[in-house]
Amino acid sequence: MSEEDHARRDVDLEKPNAARVYDYILGGQLNYAVDRMFAEQVLAAQPNARERARLNRQWLRRAVRFGLDQGIRQFLDIxxxxxxxxxxxxxxxxADPKSRVVYVDNEPVAVAHSEIVLEGNENAAMVHADAEYPDEVLEHETTEMLLDLDQPMMVVMALFVHFIPDERDPARLIAAYRDALAPGSYLALSSATYEQQGEGTSRAVEMYKKSANPVTPRSADELRALVDGFEIVDPGIVFIPEWRPDGELHPRPAESGGLALVARKN
Known part of the structure; x- marks a missing residue:
């Protein structure tokens, strides 16, 4: 999508957007000049930001495979x-071509390109919605078409909840999704943290205050409180590379800058 197309897509080019910044950091091309400029500032303050993004993507894949091993065949990626x-x-x-996936985002560029990627995939779709309104997501016709709320699923919140400040009550938000899930469902969640972090993290958080998506890093105890009503599975709340690694252990897991968990609704 060219920058000339942004107006009709309601793309805000006045401020960098977290999804597009993350895309740039991962080496993607679905971003604009305002995002690239901001991302370079983040990289200057936090030179390992690309490695952090890569580690989170690897965790996401491990979490999905864990869900598949538990028999989960439907996923809601918030x-x-x-x-x-x-x-x-x-x-x-x-793993199973019949697995069904619904993606949710409110960033128009992410939505537009996801729709292109998913074109022709009858078991995966994109929903353009604000995930802070669970009813808008769960009652969307696409969600209702692909996902059966009476059957277990995995809800994915990868680096999502740290964009929800305390005043917007992330615990209430997560509880709303939890209450809609069938027993045996899972929540996979990762979040930025201040635990064992240096000044680079603090500088990056300050930078994000100037973006469209300020960040609220959280401790393990804070994340545990957010997922009340779920049973956290082993190995608990750990630094992202420590969650069920499938290869060589990361030598300095705290450098991932984030915590991860998977929890089950009984």
Whole structure:
């Protein structure tokens, strides 16, 4: 999509957008000058930001495979962002082509390009909605067509909840999704944290205050409180590379800058 197209898509080019910044950091091309400029500032303050993004994507794939191993065949990806390689539907449908995936985002560029990527995939779709209004997501005709709320599913919130400040009550938001899920469902969640972090994280958080998506890093205890009503599975709330690694252990897991968990609704 060219910058000339942004107006009819309601794309705000006055401020950098987290989804597009993340896309740039991952090496994508679905971003604008305002995002690239901001991302370079973040990279200057936090030189390992690309590695952090890569580690989170790897965790996401591991979490989806875990869900598949538990028999989950339907996934709801909240705040899914840009369609990058190894997206949820690619991992899930590689294991079972009948796996169904609904992505949700309110960023028009992410929505437009996800729709292109998913064209012709009858078991995966994009929903343009504000995930902070669960009814808008869960009662959307696309969600109702693809997902059966009476059967277990996995809700994915990868680097999403840290964009919800305390005053917007993220615990209430997560509880609304939890209450809509069938027993045996899972929540996969990752979040930025201040735990064992240096000044680079603090500088990046300050930078994001000037963006369209300020960040609220949280501790393990704070995340545990957010997922009340779920049972957190082993290994608990850990730094992102420590969550069920499928290869060589990361030598400095705290450098991922984030915590991850998967929890089950009993």
């Amino acid at each position: 705040g899914s962002g840009m369609p990058t390689v190894g997206h949820v539907h690619e991992v899930a449908q590689a």
